[in-house]
Amino acid sequence: MKIRQLILTILLLFATAAKAQFHPVDWGDVRGDSLLPVCTHVLDLPADYAAYSYSARIEYPEFQRMSDAEVARYSIERKFAALPEMPAIECYVGVQAKQAQLDVVFLPVVMRDGKYYRINSYKLVVDKQPVQRPQRVAAVSSADRYAASSVLSSGKWVRIAVEENGVHKITDGELRKMGFATPSKVRLYGYGGHILPETDLASLPDDLVELPLWRENGYMLFYANGTIKWEYNNGRYVHSQNVYSTYGCYFLTEGEDAPMAFPKVTLQPTTEDVHTSYNDYALYEKEKKSPCSYGRVLVDNDAFSSTASRAKTYRLAIDGAMDSPAVVDLSFATGGEIASRVTVLYADAANSFEVGSLTIGRVVSGEVGKIAEGKFTIPGGVAAGSNFVLVHRTDDNSLVGYLDYLRLNYRRSLALRGANTLFRGDVPDGGNARFDIAGCNADTRVWDVSSPSAIKELAGELKGTTYSVVAPADVNSNLVAVNVKGSFSSVKVLGEVPNQNLHAIAQADMVIIVPSNGSFLPAAERLADAHRSMDSLTVEVVTAQQVYNEFSSGTPDVTAYRRLMKMLYDRAASGEDAPKYLLLFGDGWYDNRLLTFPGRKQEDYLLCYESLNSVNAIQSYVLEDYMGYLDDNEGSNHLRDKVDLAVGRIPAQSVEAADAVVDKLIAYMQNESAGDWQNRILLLADDGDDNMPNQHMKDADVIASVFEEEYKSYILDRIYWDDYTIEVSATGKRYPAVTQDIYSRLSKGALIVNYSGHGSSNLLSHEMVWKASDMAAVKSPRIPFWVTASCDIGPFDMGDNSVAESAIMNGDGAAIGLLTSTRTVMQSYNSVINKEFSKQLMQPVNTGKLIAVGDAMRMAKCNVIAAGSDRTVNKLQYVLLGDPALRLKYPGYRVVVDKMNGIDATQSAVQVSAGSLLNVEGHVETANGKPAEDFTGVLYSNLFDSAVEVNTRNNTGLGSYSYTAYNKTLFSGSDSVRGGRFSINMPIPLDISYSGECGMLNLYAVDTAYVSSAQGHFVNFTVGGTAESLANDSVGPEIKIYLNSHSFADGDDVNATPILLVELYDENGINTMSTGVGHDITAIVDNDPRHTYNLNSAFVQEVGDYRRGTISMPLGRLTAGEHTLTLRAWDLYNNSSLARITFNVAPSLAPGFVELKVNPAPVIAGAPATFTLVHDRPHCEIDVRIDIYNVQGQLCWSNDESVVCDGNTYSCNWNGTAQGGQPLSTGVYVVRAYITEGGVTSTVKTGKFVVVNNK
Secondary structure (H helix, E strand, C coil): CCEEEEECCCCCCECCEECCEEEECCHHHCCCCCCEEEEEEEEECCCCHHHEEEEEEEEEEEEEECCHHHHHHCCHHHHCCCCCCCCCCEEEEEEECCEEEEEEEECCEEEECCEEEEEEEEEEEEEEEECCCCCCCCCCCHHHHCCCCCHHHCCCEEEEEECCCEEEEEEHHHHHHCCCCCHHHEEEECCCCCCCCCCCHHHCCCCCCEECCEEECCEEEEEECCCEEEEEECCEEEEEECCCCCCEEEEEEECCCCCCCCCEECCCCCCCCEECEEEEEEEECCCCECCCCCCCCCECCCCECCCCECEEEECCCCCCECCCCEEEEEEEEECCCCCEEEEEEEECCCCEEEEEEEEECCCCCCECCEEEEEEEEECCCCCCCCEEEEEEECCCCCCCEEEEEEEEEEEEECECCCCEEEECCCECCCCEEEEEEECCCCCEEEEECCCCCCCEEECEEEECCEEEEEEECECCCCEEEEECCCCCECCEEEEECCCCCHHHCCCCCEEEEECCCCCCHHHHHHHHHHHHHHHCCCEEEEEHHHHHHHHCCCCCCHHHHHHHHHHHHHHCCCCCCCCCEEEEECCCCCCCCCCCCCCCCHHHCCCCCECCCCCECCCCCECHHHHHCCCCCCCCCCCCCCCCCEEEEECCCCHHHHHHHHHHHHHHHCCCCCCHHHHEEEEEECCCCCCCCCHHHHHHHHHHHHHHHHCCCCEEEEEEHHHCCCEEECCEEECHHHHHHHHHHHHHCCCEEEEECCEECCEECCCCCEEHHHHHHCCCCCCCEEEEECCCCCCHHHCCCCHHHHHHCCCCCCCCEEEEECCCCCHHHHHHHHHHHHHHHCCECCCCCECEHHHHHHHHHHHHHHHCCCCCCHHHHEEEECCCCCECCCCCEEEEEEEECCEECCCCCEEEEECCEEEEEEEEECCCCCECCCCCEEEEEEEECCCEEEECCCCCCCCCCEEEECCCEEEEEEEEEECCEEEEEEECCCCCCCCCCECEEEEEEEECCCCCEEEEEECCEEEEEECCCCCCCCCCCEEEEEECECCCCCCCEECCCCEEEEEEECCCCECCCCCCCCCCCEEEECCCHHHEEECHHHEEEECCEEEEEEEEEECCCCCCEEEEEEEEEEECCCCEEEEEEEEEECCCCCCCEEEEEEECCCEECCCCEEEEEEECCCCCEEEEEEEEEECCCCEEEEEEEEEECCCCEEEEEECCECCCCCECCCEEEEEEEEEEECCEECCCEEEEEEEECCC
16 A cells, blocks of 8 residues: 555653653645655653563543545545544554664544544554563673674684585694694684574674594594574475575684584483484485576476476485385476476386476566465375476477476384484474484494584494484483594695684774785775775675684674674664664675686675575565664564664775776765766656556655755756657667766766656666666766666676666766665655655755765665564665765755845845846855854855746656756856855846746855865845846857867867857856747857757856856767868857867877876976876867886886766876885986877876985
């Protein structure tokens, strides 16, 4: 059910019952649609919350009979055939960031005497009752749960690996090859390769636990866990694969302390039963293929098909089977296009019969495949050498099936087979019992390996060849009979482990995890340093293998990431000290073991948490939030658990890509490209379809309302597909003008880009408006944060170069981060998370900055859970690609208008008239309203005509959509702010609306240091009338046209992608209104409509002078030969001028390299210096090479970089040292540089400079 959430957040003080408070339900705020309000209260609970249970009730409800129109309006009869007389109130206790909260939710509609009533007001009462046992366990701090230091912090350590459960052997000779001098002093640590549980993390062993070694002459034995874990469930044993690793790890070390002795205990029986058999299992499972390329399930790649075979035979390892019922479990996958059936046949030497049949249905909504499971019983049991035949029956030969697994539980005689045999009891309630084991000798021992941290020998007695032992008889006990002189599996040596100590981390605001190979460490450390210096965060950078070593016994497991963060979280005394951000700095795959991606190495990637559902595009997910479930008992209910820290990912796959993203992030944090683009929000909306006509534009307008109602100083730019002309061709429907406008807007920049519509991994919308390749091609330092409320935009775990990945990994721009989807998502829930995230993203914090993007995502997800507006998987499918600690550039100061045309701004509205010169005076003030007299910088102003109603074109034929917007710019310019004050003149064009309605003035200021910014808006004026006296002006603007540089002369040669440079001057100002009356600044090449450019938005007014301005714009790729460019511009009095140039495109023309400089001079050794190159390729992608040589001709330092420069200047920072960081000696050095563009290289520039060593 779609519901509009009415969130009422209150804080209650508890006694025996909560203090009641009166709450109105504002039904008048409900929009005219079918969405009912829901009353939601989020109540902070005290620290001892776990000692109580909570319930809620309402008192003194004010009922009002609902009219028939209201009942119909909200479709109540259809949705609620029956309702209680009082609301059903739901209470749920959750914890986020160490604050326990009670969520109270109810629908304010009831039924009385067969009639519907709404509740207009009520008092809420919350009751609490002590409980005998806490429902939730509060986090335990440091010393009680975690070691202060890891055992890996000192000594020599070697990591070894095993593949299977069982006893393993290491000889003294092997230990010496590992570097251990005294094998008798070697110790063993770890707990192997079973997948870690996802709940009750507090019960897991901390750090690495020592295990006992059984020592014989010249070797030692130990029990190890491989990657398959078996547990008793519903009358049989089921298995779980470690989906993160193909091996389990242990650690060896050597020290002076005596190794742990192998303990031996004698148990007493609690029953007279004697066990001579046990329940055992066998398994066929080959993980070779993903059924749908997502999720954690892998299947055998031996297909059941018409071209292969519909019947296949499988033989399981069966030995010592008893005549007792056996249980067969089958899991089978198909494409699911139609229903099918798998028949299970059993055959041994004496019998052959059908065991059962598994029906596999056809796919339903969201599914792209089908996996079915079945359980069958063989009453007479099984025999050694028996076969299972699976027959896949279908009416469609094109349907293909795959075996997931075939699992057998059977009764087996208890005997020592080989060197070791695993067995267990069969008593559900536990206790101890005697086990008689056949086939034994004097070298037989029995170990209890039920707990990795408490392995021990159980005392027994040998009688003949039967070994009798009293052992735990529980169904989940794990016992192993061992012939200590037998032949055992060996181990694989993975190598020596450097000392590490993550347990010694006292506190961290942020943790960055990089892949195990460590190649991203330098880039991650640079980003960490930026956060340390600019955000005062404590940041730790670690490799994935370091995390595995201390938190999953060295075995890759995504829960290890979570355990590291939980340790820091549990140790924190408050939410302020708790970790806030986790950055996963590396790409990942849905197949974490890379079994289906041969040639790739796990050490090059980070792990992902994949859902068990692996066939439903709507219900499956890759859950980055998993690492943020840090309170005890969280992790089992993904739909309701609240995330405790923000998780983001940078899906880098190479060092070059990692460096490029970090460069982009640091430049953004340093605000190097500050400007009024940071005051713009760009809304993109698809045109809808038959199922939801215009819905995407409605959703975009919901986001617009967030800013229009709460953040009015931001300028909203809309690109709605249906506002544009659609083009239809043989390839389908397209919006080429939309694509061009998105490129243009991204070049100019925006703080946020928010898209609502259809999508897939490589494009936005069915009309292919914006593709992954478009994202990769964007080059602009004015970089927005993207929100994509659309399907499948960022499935980073699938290996595709998705739209979102192309954006975040584009080092030249596109996106500074994205909240994006990884799977198919639902429009209604997209709108919910989009709106909540947009609201949270704009929340300032007490530092005067915006909330970090990761915090906004975390709080948005927690809020939609609390409100009940999304308790589905939809929110789980949204991830943050980017740095979760990044803060968007929020203006911490305010711009205030004091006077307009000399009239006090607080007085009656001023009329802004056509042809007049408007003067605006004002000041900048701090957030608390004090004048910012030390603020000096640039003020950007945008004056808009009154808002107009826009009706879209109805390209879909499903109806036009109407919205209201300020989309007519009367003036856009800049001026200086000095001492916190400004005065700016704005010429008003003749082309105004004359509406007499209020307009909008948006103001944005940046100080000269690019540190502080301010924004404001003003609406106390109307637009109408004409100035009493107009200038006698009949002359159009002065126009000067250049290509690439101002040294261009008419007829010159240029490259194939020249940059148009224009200088405009007019005494009364330049017209850039785009009102549709033909007064645009336009350029056309060779009178070819395909090369026509509207230059209004590219015009930049000179600071403080509305009469002058410039245009800089790429013309796109042109053919070789002679061309003519014609440009027309208009002044504000609607006089036009025309200018024309001719030029010759010479594709082989080398870039012009004008100047090479170094600053400062001389350079101080080891201190920063800057090389500046002046060239004639602005806005083009150029390769720049700079080399430094000493006077002996030896290369000391070099830099090779591909860049796109906003202007004609390229700057490169140098740290004043040689390439390897070595200091340079005092002397003369030579710098050599050149530029390459389009495969053509410039002349080489050289210069000399002096380095002085002051040390």
